[in-house]
Amino acid sequence: MLQDAPRDPVGRAVVYRFDKVETLDGEALENVTILVRNGVIERMGKAVVIPEHATMHDYRGSGKIAMPPFALSHANFLVRDRRGSGRNAKYRAVDSLWLEEGWEKDLLKEGVVLVGVDPPGRGVPGRTSVLRVDGQVETPDPLVADLHLKITVSNSSSAKRLIRDSLAVADKAIEKENQARKDWEKARADWEAKQKEKAEEEKKKEQTEDGTIPPAVAQGEDEQKDKDGQEQAPPEEFTPPPVDPNIAPFVEWIRQQRVAQVWLSSGADWLHWQDLLGERELPYEIVLWHGTSQNIYQVADAIAATELRVDVPARISFLPYTRVRANLPAELAKAGVSKMILSPSSDSWSAVKSYRFAVAEVVANGLDRQMALRGMSLEPAMSMGQEEVLGPLKVGSPATFVIWNGDPLNPMSQADRVLVDGVVVYDRAKAEAEDQS
Amino acid sequence: MSQNRLQFLLALLWLGFCFVATPKAHAQDPPNPEVVDENPLPTEEEVVEDDPNAVDPNSPYLVILGADIHTVTEGLIPRGTILCKDGRILKLGKRVSIPKGARRIDARGMQAYPGLIAVDSSGVVRGRGQNLRDEYDPFALNVDLGLAGGLTLVQTGGALAKLKHGTLDGVFVGETHWVKLSYSTTSPTGRRKLREELGRVRDYLRAHRQWALSKELEPDFEDPEPEAKGFKKEYLDLLRGEAVARFSANSLKDLLATCDLLEEYPMQAVIVGGREAWACAGRLGRVGAQWVITPRAKSWADETVNHPSGWSIENARILWEHGVSFAILPNERWISTGGLAGRDLLTLPMEAAFAIRGGLPQQAALRALTLDAAKILGVDHRLGSLEPGKDADIILCDGDLFHYRTFVQWAVVDGKVVYDKMKAPYFAHIRPRSADSLEEVVEEIQRAIDAPEEE
Structure with a gap:
């Protein structure tokens, strides 16, 4: 401070x-x-x-x-790592932090007190983290080290296979764990029933010999018997079978214990994502990360119908192959998206510096001002689970x-x-x- | 109000007609299990209460009204109606009752054709084989431009893809097992190798058949199964008839050599090119191969040889007269926006128009772009003509398909409108379709007549 x-x-x-x-x-x-x-x-x-x-x-x-204050959902200029496009779900963004001196002051200067950072890379690069910007310490203690599972979707068979396979493997892991739990429960129940039987037998024996017996002694004898007994007791607590750390986040996601961040850059990506999702109901948020030209407006209605939170760059883009300007945030709002994060148009410092200007341009071209301001502060904070901070x-x-x-x-x-x-x-x-x- | 009464009377009359006419029609026609009467007779209440023109955007039915229907197989139905259901053509003809809530296209003055098919194209859509769906971009420029050019099906990367805007459903039609063979006179070694390998395949097939027969007939036959070796596995598929050989041949020499090979080793074959095919059309017709020709591909006659050579504008006509079945493909097998119009798949009918200029009947040219192309790809049971039961892949043009001014106004694939010239940003500004439909004009006139005179 x-x-x-x-x-x-x-x-x-x-x-x-x-x-x-x-x-x-x-x-x-x-x-x-x-x-x-x-x-x-x-x-x-x-x-x-x-x-x-x-x-x-x-x-x-x-x-x-x-x-x-503002919250940046993707302050990815704070993160550096070389990672390809494979299944890297085990990584956390906070482990790839690359902070330069004075980063906090620079962010505070722009009115930012919360930043989300994403693991770099494509495919399934890892999990996002959240940092607090308060000028207190140079090396930050992350507010949340392990938040969303980042997934990038595109119309490429290898990218789709990666996600499809990950989900399938996670399904198998869940099935395996369920089976193991069932086995353990059965073993435990059998063992307990056996113990009870034994105890009752003991009791009967004792009672026939002489009247009543103090329960403490009986118990002590029971324990001794356990140790001597040929059968080993199943563990008191169930320990699930180990899961590949690259698959564990998927398992949590399928169990609705984790929210995914799905990165889409075109209208086709949305359809392919829907194709991957199929009948599953998984918790996720949408991050749009198209370039200067986009055809996401084509699926704006479908995205709005999901009522999910959508993260969209504050940028006036062009319709594909044209110089026709399109205000995607405004189009999404018109289609009915109510939870909208307006993020800087790229993951760079310069985009943070021109953030307010970019948003002003989007507002001047038709996006509701209140929605835009919420999209810079409250919505990203909510996405990071920090509505009590901001x-x-x-x-x-x-x-x-x-x-x-x-x-x-x-x-x-x-x-x-x-x-x-x-x-x-x-x-x-x-x-x-x-x-x- | 007199008009309302008139309408009511008309409705009653129509009802009466239906009651009389329908059982009669049933008595005359043998019952057709495919044709289901989807429009049960409305009761009087329904006629009065419901707007018969109400449209349900999610209706399984699509009606295309008033277009001249070029069926390819059954000739022309002038000003007919096409009724599609669940992506298939249910009925077509002059008298088709319209189910309630059906989506409709007012196509009066339009020409309806089956969607055009591009055989052996490349790069129109991404992806190969089974991966095609996962790589498909249904918002891609190529998809829209292909539809604008009348294409609804392309063969690409060993697979068949429907062009569909905005959906991934049903874009992957199937894989095509084509084996590319080179049998060019410019490479004698290659020709010898191919012949030798095919010979080994034939020997193997004979040995295997012999072995199988012996095993079946002789109880104590112990010989081991002959091994398939010394040739590519796909050549075995070719001679077994499970794959299609794709040759490229243009010169008379190559064409005749390919015919020789096909006569020696009979297999399903598609020959792409055929520039000098007019000079040996009779021979080609007897071989039974299928062809993909480019009518505008030119090469000048060689004056130094003593046989016919060079291209001919009559190539397609001569082949057709000799019973050769062919599809037409432009010089560039993809959609190009490079600037030179008329050489790529964006203007496929132009290529066929050139063959028509050389004497090919218009009907044959249409077949070459639709049904014959579908036959080459083995999907003529689903595509290539407008018949009940076939996929509802239909293009609606504002003029003759082979006229250079003609635009595709709507493209329907699997019973859904996937391209509308006025809604896509590419050609909407050129000769825009009149926004007012005839009905609206008539209504307006009627309103003007009915309106009480003012002043």
Whole structure:
């Protein structure tokens, strides 16, 4: 954490007053006072009673806007590895991190407090991870090390075979485990029944010899018998047979214990994915990663019908073989996609720097502004399972927000401060002063 | 309101007609198990309540109304109706009752043909053999352009693929077991080797037959089974009749040599090329091979030889007259957007039009693109003509198929519209189809008449 950043005393109220707050919980609010205490928004609204001794930050008249911070779903410039397109499900993205000095500050400067990283490669390259960006430590402790199973689908027989075979092998592993469990249960039940029989026999014997016997002694004798007995007791706990670590994530996925991230780059990929899925019902999210030209609009209705979360690059693309511009995020929204992540148009630093500009372009060409802002912050956070870290601004939610010196979708605006749980983790004035010195 | 009453009376009349006419028709015709009366007589209530023109987009039925139907096998049905169900043609003719809710195409003024078939093409769609479906891109430019050119089936990478936009269902039709053989006069060694290998196959087949016969007849026959060696396994398939040999031959020498080979080793064969075939058409007709010709492929006559040589615009006509069955393929076997129009599969009918210019009857040219091509590929039981029971792969053109101005307006594959010129971005701007259908025009006129005079 920045050493010089003002730390607000515990228990003491801090008050922020803004002309405008993008709460992302409905429309933007005007003339808002936010009262933060112990890292939580205690009160928020037009008429808020300000306690005595509260620290006051009055930004009214400055054009500053508060908004929940951004979350990048694919900050893959933080990850480097050489991996092909095979079955590499055992890898985690967090193990391939390649962080350069000052990465956190650069992200905070863009108003980002959460990043997802994907394992590099195609096919089944591994599982995604989530990092918190709070300027606290250089080497991060991941929030989630092992999240989604990343799968890339394309209209190639080898790519399809890889996924088909993985699912088949996982099915077999599940079957094997079920069989093993059944065998164990049977063995256990048999053994227990036998023990009971033995115990009863013992009891009868003892009773015939002399009246009653203290139960403790009887038990002790039982245990002794076990040890002497020819039959070995089956283990108390069932241990499942070992599973190939490259298949285990598939097993969890089939058991609905894991969500997959399915990467598609064309309309055909969607059909091939549906073909692979067949009758299965597996939990997954859709990541679109097409180039500048795309024909995904052709399957927009089918994608919308699934009601799944869709991750789409914020980019105006072209219809294939034409210079006809197409706004895929807006088309998807029109088709009925409601949970949309708007990610930077590529996995590079430069795309993060032009992120807000790209989103502004998509909004200017027809995407709903609220949907776009949610797609930059709340939706990716939800996809990462971090809705408690990053949520809409309302009473009772953590005081995690960015103070922009203008409209966040204006590329000229800059983040003045980033607050996480009420703590200022980035202060532009201080950071600039540091850079100069 | 008088019009409503009139309509009601008409409906009643029609009902009456149905009651009288239907049993009569049944009495006359032998019962046909395939033709199911899918349109039971509506009761009076239904006639009054339901809009008979209501369309259910998920209906298994597709009706193509008013097109001139080129059936290929049964001639032309002018202004007929094609009724498709579940991807097959159910009925076609002048009087076909329309099931309720059927999807419909108003094709008045259009020409309906079976979808065109490209034999021995390459690169129109991705993938080989069994992998074809997994590699298929149903939104690819080639699929749309192929359909725009009237193609609905291509042979590629040892498999047959239907061109379908937006779906993977039914795109893979099957594999074609073709064995590429080279029997060119330019490579005497290659020819000798091929003949020798085929000879070994024949010897093996004879030995094996002898052995099998002995084993069956003699109880104490102990000889081991003859070993299949000294030749490629696929040659065995050829002489067993389980595969098709694909030759490439253009010059008279090569053509005659190939005929010799086929007479010595009878097998199913497709010969691609045939530029000088006109000069030995009688011989070719007797060999019984099937052909894939390119009518526009040219080579000038060689003045130094004492036999006919060079190309002829009449090539296709002469072959047809000698009973040679052929398909037509352009010089480029793929869809090219390189700029030179009319040389690739985008304009397959143009290639056939050239053969027509050389005297080939139009019907024969149509067969070459449809039924005869399907025969070469062994799918003529499903494709290649418009007949009840066949796949509903139909193209609707706004003019004669062989006219250069003609556009494919709709392509239907497996009973679904997979290409609509006005909805695809390629040719919609050229001579756009009128948006108003005749019905709408008539309705508008009627409204104008019915409207009370103002002022």
